[in-house]
Amino acid sequence: MKFDFAVLGATGEEGSIASRDLLNSGYSVLLCGRNPARIKNLLTNKKAKFSYVDLTNIKATAKTLKSSGARITLNCAELRLNIEAMKACLLAKMHYLDLGGLQEMTVKQYKLDKEFRKRNLIALLGCGSTPGISNVMAAYAVNQMDSVERIDLGFAWDSQPKTFILPYSFESIVYEVTTPSVIMKDGKLTKSKVCEFEGVKNFMKIGMQKTYCIVHSEVFTFYRYFRNKGLKDVHYWAGFPEHSFKVIETLIELGFSSKKPLKVNGNELVPVDFSREVLKNIERPKDYKEIEDVWVKVTGEKNGERRLIEIGCLVETIDGWEDYGSNVDTGMTISIMAQMILKGIIDGDEGIGVTAPEVVVPSKPFFHQLTKRGMKIYVDNKQFL
Amino acid sequence: MKTIGILGLGAIGRLIADDLFKTFDGEIILLGRDLKRLKQLAKRKKNVKIRYANVSDTKLLASAFRGIDVVIHAVHHEFNLNVMKACLKSKSHYVDLGGLFHYTKKQLKLNYQFKKANLTAVLGIGAAPGITNVLAKYGSSFLDKVENVEIKIGGKDQSTYKQTSPLSNTYSLQTIFEEFSWKPAIFTEGKLKFLEPISGREDYIFPGPVGVQKPQYTIHSEIATLPSSLHAKNVSFKIAFDDDFVNKIKMLKELGFLSEEKIKLKEKEFVIKFVSLGILKKLPNAIPDRINQYEIISVIVTGTKSGARKKIVLEAYVHGINETDDKDTAAPASIAAQMVANGMINKRGVFPPELIVPSKSFFNELAKRKIYIYLNKRHRQ
Incomplete structure (x- = not known):
């Protein structure tokens, strides 16, 4: 069977959302991962098939991807394996999309640009909610201005009941709150403090929430792509609800995010891997609902006048997708962008190489697809479309 | 000369050993897996020996207990039954720090075997239980x-x-x-x-x-x-x-x-x-x-x-x-083991502390270690 798409990390939460969205759209998908028991429901679909993939083995992964017959791979695995996934795609001659690599990994990924260009392939980095939706929203605002001075962006989310559910990759969260953040200040990328408290802000449908400055890949890609429009400052703000942030902080404090191997009964393990697996087992309570606001504020000039454009994407738990809460905005986004490549809306065969959504994803059709799925875009507090 | 063995030299085991070093005039045997550490603890101490012992191996334990009059078990309670069975084989009396309800229930069922072997087991003699x-x-x-x-x-x-x-x-x-x-x-x-x-x-x-x-x-x-x-x-x-x-x-x-x-x-x-x-x-x-x-x-x-x-x-x-309050867990075990060794406790079988430890002598020993008992808010003389 020839597949339309291959999904790496399909057995994880974001991978299964992306796969389900592709299957719902009528495409055939090769689901690659390690534990098929987690995606039993998806495998009942005739257009889906499971294939065991260990991403640390690049050649074997490339062989599996190539045998799928697909031209596009969606990488939804842990970000530390992004380079392995990209190299496998290069060997298999496939277009590549992922969910982001924070600052450090993103910089490394851009070093593969030449390789992708040489093979007339696209590697679209950061195709989730943030990075992802945030980048396209920023581009939408930037394109309406003659020059841009400052971009503030971030996310805020909350849940009812206020119980801890792992919001996204444990490793990514730990990285974000323990690594010095990078901001763009006066036209330069500058290291800042680790997860610095930035004050309390009011968010749409969420209310007042504490925000923290964390490391995120948008700062790097905006610096890369919007500098020529005069951009000088970029600042990323993360808004975690108190009940969730406290848990993350305590787990870090107690050593559950350590990457230092540990021996238990003679067998070695890494605490962060163990914690990730335990946290994945937490079941969402009945009637559990989430809400997320992914937002961007762009300050610049149009026709000699100062202009501020505020744009946000509001994501609430969607009927039929209750098990995923607001995480749908990450898995669905990569699916939408992959479909855009397949349909030629994003021309992947032009030898674009390594790029980001703010460069190649057309905002209006993209917002339309988000809206179709129940996510709402607001521009200056008015609903878009 | 009587011999008391301490199995497990973790935080509490070490405090029990310290108490015995100061108060017991017989032989003390430190039992555990890390011989290097045991050697360090026994250094420059009179009448203190070390032996290899592993709680998960009953057969090996019994031979490690050979010649020991009273074994104080200071490893985790999930091994209580194993250690008691090894004591039956080595003909040693047994003292532990507690069995968190469920293990205690099982341990009490060994009463007949201990009685028949002319041995005493004192269960849960730390601070609480104890x-x-x-x-x-x-x-x-x-x-x-x-x-x-x-x-x-x-x-x-x-x-x-x-x-x-x-x-x-x-x-x-x-x-x-x-x-x-x-x-x-x-x-x-x-x-x-x-x-x-x-x-x-x-x-x-x-x-x-x-x-x-x-x-x-x-x-x-x-x-x-x-x-x-x-x-x-x-x-x-x-x-x-x-x-x-x-x-x-x-x-x-x-x-x-x-x-x-x-x-x-x-x-x-x-x-x-x-x-x-x-x-x-x-x-x-x-x-x-x-x-x-x-x-x-x-x-x-x-x-x-x-x-x-x-x-x-x-x-x-x-x-x-300048000493932790954990002494109230260690001292009772040392006191009870010495009472068994010197014959002050001489009933045979498996007992909780309230049925076998003589209260006044026990309180007097605690007082020597600066643990004082008050009765109706008044210091017990």
Whole structure:
């Protein structure tokens, strides 16, 4: 069977959302991962098939991807394996999309640009909610201005009941709150403090929430792509609800995010891997609902006048997708962008190489697809479309 | 010359050894897996020897116990039965620090074998169980009929530290995991009842300087023995931990890190709670500058005497200055083992402390270690 798409990390939460969205759209998908028991429901679909993939083995992964017959791979695995996934795609001659690599990994990924260009392939980095939706929203605002001075962006989310559910990759969260953040200040990328408290802000449908400055890949890609429009400052703000942030902080404090191997009964393990697996087992309570606001504020000039454009994407738990809460905005986004490549809306065969959504994803059709799925875009507090 | 062996030289085992070094004039044998460490502990000590022993291997244990009169078991309670069986083989008396209710119940079933072998096993002789049981028995001696026994433990740490730990546990984390996960037993209106873990946490005023604490019900072996030993109608046990500690352990429990289930990581299976324990054991230890810890073990026994209602309040005051208040767990085991070795305890079989430890002599020995007993708020002479 020839597949339309291959999904790496399909057995994880974001991978299964992306796969389900592709299957719902009528495409055939090769689901690659390690534990098929987690995606039993998806495998009942005739257009889906499971294939065991260990991403640390690049050649074997490339062989599996190539045998799928697909031209596009969606990488939804842990970000530390992004380079392995990209190299496998290069060997298999496939277009590549992922969910982001924070600052450090993103910089490394851009070093593969030449390789992708040489093979007339696209590697679209950061195709989730943030990075992802945030980048396209920023581009939408930037394109309406003659020059841009400052971009503030971030996310805020909350849940009812206020119980801890792992919001996204444990490793990514730990990285974000323990690594010095990078901001763009006066036209330069500058290291800042680790997860610095930035004050309390009011968010749409969420209310007042504490925000923290964390490391995120948008700062790097905006610096890369919007500098020529005069951009000088970029600042990323993360808004975690108190009940969730406290848990993350305590787990870090107690050593559950350590990457230092540990021996238990003679067998070695890494605490962060163990914690990730335990946290994945937490079941969402009945009637559990989430809400997320992914937002961007762009300050610049149009026709000699100062202009501020505020744009946000509001994501609430969607009927039929209750098990995923607001995480749908990450898995669905990569699916939408992959479909855009397949349909030629994003021309992947032009030898674009390594790029980001703010460069190649057309905002209006993209917002339309988000809206179709129940996510709402607001521009200056008015609903878009 | 009599011989006492200590199996397990962890935090409490080491304190038991220290107590024996100071107070026992017989031979002391340190038993464990890490011979290098044992050698270090035995260095420059008179009449102290070391032997290799592994709690999970009963056969090997029995040969390690050969010639030892009394074995003090200071490894975790899940090995209690193994060690008792090894004692039966080596013909050694047995003393331990408690069996967290469920293990105690199983251990009591070895009574006949110990009696037949002319051996004594004293179960749960630390602070709690241990001092608590003897206090309850002593309190009951002032009454014709016992109705209620309420045990509450609270402490206050006024030490100064050079470095603090993110999780300052006062005793075995594994035991704490179990106490926070297993349903606590209480004996109420003549019946055994199991409650929710971490329940009953409410303000209680201990005498100064401990003051207001929030003791909670936890599974404990006192409830396995005191109701029948004292013919009491109601027996309860509560212990207080500070809010930060409770919140952290509770959080780990709610997230699933205290689970006894297995998890697969890279094709290898691990028991979740043991991995969590391994992670927490890697945390930096608190480094005290000056230790100043206070603990109060309160046992209130109510009942009737000559037809009138009577309330007996017993309190053990443990003040650790430049020594931790954990001495109240170590000292009782050392005292009881010496009582068995010198024949002061000579009944044979398996017993909880309240049925075998002579209270007055026991309290006198505690007082020598600066653990004082108060009866109805007055120092017991």
